Amino acid sequence: GTNIRRDRRLLTGFVRDIALVSDADYASLPAPSSVKAFPSDLRNPNLEYSGVYEDGWASEAVLSGLSQPAAANTLLIRGLVPEIGNPNFTTDLTVLIDGQVVAKQTLKLGSFEIHVNSPMPEGRRRVELRFSPTQHLPGADNRPVAALLQSLGFESLPAPSSVKAFPTDLRNPNL
Secondary structure, three states: OOOOOOOOOOOOOOOOOOOOOOHHHHHHOOOOOEEOOOOHHHHOOOOEEEEEOOOOEEEEEEEEEEEEOOOOOEEEEEEEEOOOOOOOOEEEEEEEEOOEEEEEEEEEOEEEEEEEEOOOOOEEEEEEEEEEOOEEOOOOOOOEEOEEEEEEEEEOOOOOOOOOOOOOOOOOOOO
16 A cells, blocks of 8 residues: 555544444433533433533534423523633524524623423434534634533423513603
8 A cells, every 4th residue: 555645634533432322222221301510411321412522612513412301391501602812702503403493593702591492292302502603712722612511401491471561651761
């Protein structure tokens, strides 16, 4: 093989755990319903995930296999979009459950909490978060990141409270 030109590109990959399992074995794995503690929750051998680093930083595409309990009606996403050199940075987040777009939102700098209605029956769900654009962490780290995830998972949350009617004119500046 000395006559074959060598590829000068460097290959890099971040790999935590790779496993080959049958469809039946995969279906029997009890996936967690949420990830709330980084890095400890990522050590769960039944959690399927990619695109999030052990310290919670999310890349441009996050995928997680989560279980939606019967009583859970909401996908809850909490995180932080940091300022890394650009005080006007925003990122567009698209949320997918089982391949279907269920929410889109532009995230500004700072903390965020997103509640996505998920009326699906209980079962394993493929949850995807897609961010565009990303930033690079400063210094030698230089990882591309969109947000620092604090939690991602299915929750049982009460329905939003109804809006109460006001008997007076809301345009009145004296209210």
